[in-house]
Amino acid sequence: MAILTKAPRGTQDVLPSQSHKWQYLEKKFMEVAGLYGFREIRVPTFEHTELFNRSVGDTTDVVQKEMYTFEDKGGRSITLRPEGTAGTLRCAIEHGLLGDALPVKVAYCLSAFRYEKPQAGRLREFHQFGVEMLGSSAPASDAEVISMVRHLFDELGVEASLEINSIGCPTCRAKFQQALHDHFAARREELCDTCKDRLERNPMRLLDCKSPICQEIGKGAPVMLDFLCDECTAHFDEVKALLDAMGIAYKVNPTIVRGLDYYTKTVFEFVTDKIGSQATVCGGGRYDGLVQQLGGPALPGIGFGMGIERLLMTMEACGCSFPEEKECVCYIGAMGPAAGAKAAQLVAEMRKEGFWAECDTMGRSVKAQMKYANKLGAKFSMILGDSELEQGKANLKKMDDGTVSEISLKNAEEMLSVIYAAKLSDVAESLSL
Ligand code: ATP
Ligand code: MG
Helix, strand or coil: HHHHHHHCCCCCCCCCCHHHHHHHHHHHHHHHHHCCCEEECCCCEEEHHHHHHHHHCCCCCHHHHHCCEEECCCCCCCECCCCCCHHHHCCCCCCCCHHHHCCCEEEEEEEEEECCCCCCCCEEEEEEEEEECCCCCHHHHHHHHHHHHHHHHHHHCCEEEEEEECCCHHHHHHHHHHHHHHHHCCCCHHHHHHHHHHHHHHHHHHHHHHHHHHHHHHHCCCCHHHHHHHHHHHHHHHHHHHHHHHCCCEEECCCCCCCCCCCCCEEEEEEEECCCCCEEEEEEEECCCHHHHHCCCCCEEEEEEEEHHHHHHHHHHHHHHHHCCCCCCCEEEEHHHHHHHHHHHHHHHHHHHHEEECCCCCCCCCHHHHHHHHHHHCCCCEEECCCHHHHCCEEECCCCCEEEEEEECCHHHHHHHHHHCCCCHHHHHHHHC
16 A cells, blocks of 8 residues: 555655745745846646747757656547746736736745655655746846845855856857867767757757767767857856846856757856755846747746755755744633633634634643643743633633733633733744744
C-alpha cells in the first residue's frame, strides 16, 4: 500500500510547521510587486498543449522531454503548465487586457510541472513567482523588472548575483545561428540524438543541452554578443546604463541563452552558490514576438519566473529570518461538562475578537490539557472548575512571567482587556489578520 502513503516522485508536501514561510513569501512578493504596479493574475493549471508548443518552443527540453501532456475525456490534448508566461499571455489576449492603458503589468504565484529527474531544488511539481510587463519595448522596462527582483531579494536578505546577456532579435540571431551551426556541425556525430535534430532546426538550443558531450563541444562556441545588430546593442547598452544608475550590480555572462524559445534581446538570471552548484533562483527576459505569435497584438513584453522552493532553500542557506510561527494566545482548561461549556463560550468570544484561543476537544484530564497548552505555546491560560463557576471568577495566568489576574467569567470582556494590555507581538499580529 506504499502507493497510498508515498507522494509521487518529485512532489513536495508543505507541512503545517513550514507553511507560514510560504505565506510570508507570498505576501512579501505581492507587496513588492504592488510597489511596481504589478497586479495579481490567476490562470488555469492546464492549457491546450499547443499553447506551450508555440511559445516555449518545440525544440526546447521543456517541450521535448518535460511536459505533462495527456488527452482529456473530450479528446483534447491538455498540458499541465510548465511555466507561467504562456497562460498569462493567453489570458491577457483572450480578455482584451492589452487594449487598455499600456504597459500592462501582472504578477503571479503558481505551481508548474516538469517531468525532470528530481533532486535538490529540482521537482516535478514546483512553484514560481513571476511577473509579465506587456507593451513596452524600452530598456527602462527591462531595468524596472530586474530592479524589482533585486528589491525583493534585498528585502528578504537573499544573496544572489545578477547575470545578464542579450540574445538579440530574429534578424541578428540568424547570423549567430548559422555560426553556431558551423561550430557544432564540425562534430555532428558526437552530439546527442536530440541535438543532432536541433542542429538543423534551432542550433541555439544546443547551448542549453545538459548532456556532457554537447556541453563540452559547446565550449568555445560563438557568443551572441558578437553578432548583435545596432539596435540590439543600443538596447543592451541602455539596460546596463540604467542598472548602473540604479546601483544594481551585474555581470555580463555571454553564455546565458535561457531554456525557452520565446526570449529576445535581454535575458537575465539571479544565481546563487548557496545551494550547491550554481543554481538559478530567478530567470527571465524579454520576449518581443511572443504576444503576436500567440494571436495577440504586436506588443513586446518582458518578465521573469522565480522558483519558490529554490528561493526558500537559498533563504535558509543565507540564514534569512522568517516571521515566527503563530502561537496560541489563550488556552482555557476545564474540569467537567459545565466548565467545558463555559470554556467553549469564552473561547468562541475570543475567536470572534480575532484571537487564536483553544479549549479541550479531546476529553482529556486538566493536567493533560495544560500540557497541550504548553505545546501550543499559549501566552495565557486559565483553568475552570466548579468553584470558579460558582464564584463567577477565575485566574487568568500570563505564562511567561506567571502573573495572575482575577477576571469575571460573565463574558470575555475582562479577559480581553488583560490580553490587550499585555501588548504581545502575537496578539498584535492576530488582530491585524
Ligand atoms: P534550470 O536551468 O535550473 O532547469 P530553467 O531555465 O529550466 O532552470 P526557467 O524555465 O527559467 O528555469 O524557470 C524559472 C525558475 O523556475 C528557475 O530559475 C528555477 O528557480 C525554477 N525552476 C525551474 N525548473 C524547476 C524545477 N524542476 N524544480 C524547481 N524549480 C524549478
Ligand atoms: Mg530546466
